Structure formats: structure tokens, C-alpha cells
Amino acid sequence: MTIGEEMNHRTRLHSYLNRSNESSSNVLIMTAVQAEKEAILRGIQHDPKFEVQLTGVGPVAAATATAKALSKKDYSLVINAGIAGGFPGQAQVESIVLATEIVSGDLGAETPTGFSSLDELGFGTNKLQVDHELMIRISEVLQLAELPVHIGPIVTVSTVTGSAQATEEMANRVPGVVAEGMEGYGVAYAAHENEVPVIEIRSISNLVGPRNRDAWRIKEALGQLEQACSSLVGVLT
Numbered sequence: 001m002t003i004g005e006e007m008n009h010r011t012r013l014h015s016y017l018n019r020s021n022e023s024s025s026n027v028l029i030m031t032a033v034q035a036e037k038e039a040i041l042r043g044i045q046h047d048p049k050f051e052v053q054l055t056g057v058g059p060v061a062a063a064t065a066t067a068k069a070l071s072k073k074d075y076s077l078v079i080n081a082g083i084a085g086g087f088p089g090q091a092q093v094e095s096i097v098l099a100t101e102i103v104s105g106d107l108g109a110e111t112p113t114g115f116s117s118l119d120e121l122g123f124g125t126n127k128l129q130v131d132h133e134l135m136i137r138i139s140e141v142l143q144l145a146e147l148p149v150h151i152g153p154i155v156t157v158s159t160v161t162g163s164a165q166a167t168e169e170m171a172n173r174v175p176g177v178v179a180e181g182m183e184g185y186g187v188a189y190a191a192h193e194n195e196v197p198v199i200e201i202r203s204i205s206n207l208v209g210p211r212n213r214d215a216w217r218i219k220e221a222l223g224q225l226e227q228a229c230s231s232l233v234g235v236l237t
């Protein structure tokens with residue numbers, strides 16, 4: 001991000017924070033599926049400052065839905081929220097993760113010597129920045145609420161990682177990666193194109209690794225997502 005773009009982001013965020021008495025919503029929360037949307041709405045207690053919209057599953061649907069929402073109305077902040085897979089040893093089931101950067105995990109090329117990212121290929125970037133200051137403030141508030149929080153890169157994938165080998169490869173590809181979702185990079189790409197600050201917050205429903213859908217703790221993760229969103233209200237109003 002250029003210094004000019006960074007200042008534009010900050011101006012929008014600060015203008016949001018200074019407009020706490022306005023009744024219109026100016027925080028856009030994008031989430032993949034209806035059950036996540038309902039958990040988020042319970043958490044924010046339908047506060048009118050927040051608008052929650054569905055993306056559908058995957059980065060393309062997420063970018064399209066976010067770009068459409070941003071073309072219709074001005075928002076000061078975009079949040080990608082939902083459930084996610086946690087990387088073993090980094091984020092346990094039912095914890096909350098906040099992205100320090102939003103990384104496309106699979107946008108690039110496979111080569112005989114391994115994966116080459118978009119950055120390495122010279123076609124753009126796999127890594128999109130979040131509003132770091134806001135992310136830190138949120139993590140502090142979540143910790144005060146005694147929610148288990150981990151911060152680190154969150155990867156976006158088009159195919160859920162489903163083997164031990166692929167999990168290890170992704171952890172090596174993105175050092176410190178805490179979690180994996182399917183929409184963050186798409187939401188963040190649209191937000192960046194519109195010069196709106198973005199953050200990603202997710203609750204962990206399962207560990208990344210050999211696929212075992214029966215072990216996903218969706219109900220519990222949705223409960224934690226609700227708790228996290230309830231804390232967001234305090235930070236953003």
C-alpha cells in the first residue's frame with residue numbers, strides 16, 4: 001500500500017470512529033453463509049451501525065459481493081467474519097483469530113521446485129494489509145472479555161486443505177499462519193480497490209488437516225463468533 005492509500009484508509013476509519021452518533025450503518029461485515037450471519041447479528045445485537053451481508057463461499061463470490069456492496073454505499077470499514085480452520089499448534093478449536101495480514105494461499109503457480117506466489121511471479125501480491133492498529137485494539141478487547149485470541153496471517157483458499165502434507169506445505173508457505181478460510185482475500189481485495197480499511201476475524205470450528213467433517217465444532221464456533229462480535233460493538237461505537 002502506498003503512503004497516500006494508507007492515509008486515505010486512516011482518514012476513513014477515524015471519520016467513522018468520530019461519527020458514533022450517526023444512525024446510518026457504516027461498518028460492512030461480510031460473511032459466507034446464513035448461519036454465520038445469524039451468529040454475527042446476535043453478537044452485534046442488530047446495532048444499526050453494522051450491516052451484515054452474505055458473500056457465498058469462496059474468494060471469487062466474496063470479492064464480487066463485497067465490490068457490489070461498496071459500489072452502492074460508502075462504508076468506513078469492511079470486516080470479513082466467519083468460522084475457519086485453525087492450524088495445529090497455532091489456533092485451537094473455539095478460539096478467535098484476527099488476521100495480521102490476509103493472504104491468498106493458492107494464487108500462483110506450481111513449479112517443479114514448489115509453489116511460486118503471485119509476488120514471486122511478478123503479477124501482483126498474495127498479501128493484503130489489514131488496519132493493524134484497529135486489529136490490535138480488537139484483540140485487546142477480546143482478551144479482556146477472556147476469549148482465547150490468536151493473531152497472525154490468515155490464508156484464503158479455494159479448496160479446503162485436507163491432508164497432513166498439504167497442511168505442512170501451507171504452514172511452510174505462509175510462516176506463522178494461524179487459520180484458513182475461503183473468503184478473506186476476496187473481501188480484502190475489493191476493500192483495497194475501494195480504499196476502505198479491512199480486518200478479518202474468525203472463530204475456529206476445526207483444525208486444518210486430514211478431512212473429518214464430523215469433528216467440526218460448528219455450533220461452538222458460531223457461539224464464539226457471536227461473543228467476539230458482541231465485543232466488536234464496544235470497540236467500534
Ligand SMILES: O=C(O)c1cccc(C(=O)CC[C@H]2O[C@@H](n3cnc4c(=O)[nH]cnc43)[C@H](O)[C@@H]2O)c1
Nearest residue numbers: 032033035036057083084085160180181182183218
Ligand atoms: O453446516 C452448517 O451448519 C454450517 C454452519 C455454518 C458454516 C458452515 C460452513 O461450512 C462454513 C464454510 C466456511 O467456513 C470457513 N471454513 C471453516 N473451516 C475451514 C477450513 O478448514 N478451511 C477453509 N475454510 C474453512 C470457510 O470460509 C467457508 O466459507 C456450515
